[in-house]
Amino acid sequence: PPVMLVELLFQAACVSLFLSSGQGRVYPARKKPASFAVERRRVGPHVCFPGSGSGCCPGWMLSPGSGKCTLPLCSFGCGGGSCIAPNLCMCPDGEQGITCPEPPGTCGEYGCDLSCNHGGCQEVARVCPIGFSMAETANGVRCIDIDECRSAACEGTCVNTEGGFACECGAGRELSADRRSCRDTDECQATPCQHHCENSVGSYRCSCRPGYHLHGNRHSCV
Numbered sequence: 001p002p003v004m005l006v007e008l009l010f011q012a013a014c015v016s017l018f019l020s021s022g023q024g025r026v027y028p029a030r031k032k033p034a035s036f037a038v039e040r041r042r043v044g045p046h047v048c049f050p051g052s053g054s055g056c057c058p059g060w061m062l063s064p065g066s067g068k069c070t071l072p073l074c075s076f077g078c079g080g081g082s083c084i085a086p087n088l089c090m091c092p093d094g095e096q097g098i099t100c101p102e103p104p105g106t107c108g109e110y111g112c113d114l115s116c117n118h119g120g121c122q123e124v125a126r127v128c129p130i131g132f133s134m135a136e137t138a139n140g141v142r143c144i145d146i147d148e149c150r151s152a153a154c155e156g157t158c159v160n161t162e163g164g165f166a167c168e169c170g171a172g173r174e175l176s177a178d179r180r181s182c183r184d185t186d187e188c189q190a191t192p193c194q195h196h197c198e199n200s201v202g203s204y205r206c207s208c209r210p211g212y213h214l215h216g217n218r219h220s221c222v
Contacts, residue, residue, distance in 0.1 A: 045069060059086025074099070077121040131163030155181045172202030194221045
């Protein structure tokens with residue numbers, strides 16, 4: 001027994017010497033540069049360096065009120081909820097998630113697109129087709145047909161259509177190539193007369209060769 005006690009004391013001494021040699025030594029934490037500490041106090045928590053744009057860590061941005069990195073970012077938008085942490089939304093129904101469900105119909109009949117910027121994303125109504133203007137209604141954003149006849153320069157009659165307009169000309173006249181102005185229709189091209197046809201503005205007149213006279217139907221020759 002005395003021998004065993006000596007051996008145990010010897011082993012304990014060795015372990016103590018081993019630990020004191022540096023293997024078990026606890027070093028104090030390395031201090032951050034003073035400039036970083038100053039910047040952290042100035043900009044607030046969630047500060048990262050270098051190469052992080054505003055200096056804020058990913059998922060955080062400068063708060064407009066305080067100018068500190070205290071405003072969380074929710075990349076997918078929170079709809080009617082609020083962003084409480086990076087990519088964590090608090091929704092109106094009390095649920096939490098990376099986004100909140102949008103109430104139906106907020107973008108109207110033409111649906112939604114996702115518009116994103118450095119502050120996150122939000123759903124916006126799609127651009128209306130040509131000939132339609134965007135209008136807010138009780139059911140959300142709608143695309144309403146524009147009445148182009150209020151400003152269209154038709155020489156004849158303007159007819160509003162869904163998404164556009166059309167110009168029409170009266171009897172004996174037809175649309176020109178510009179689809180706005182009118183020109184006289186040459187009815188004689190359809191050979192309505194048995195012998196001779198003389199075109200006039202908006203009409204025509206038939207005549208006969210010598211030895212014939214015009215029939216009562218004003219077209220045939222007798």
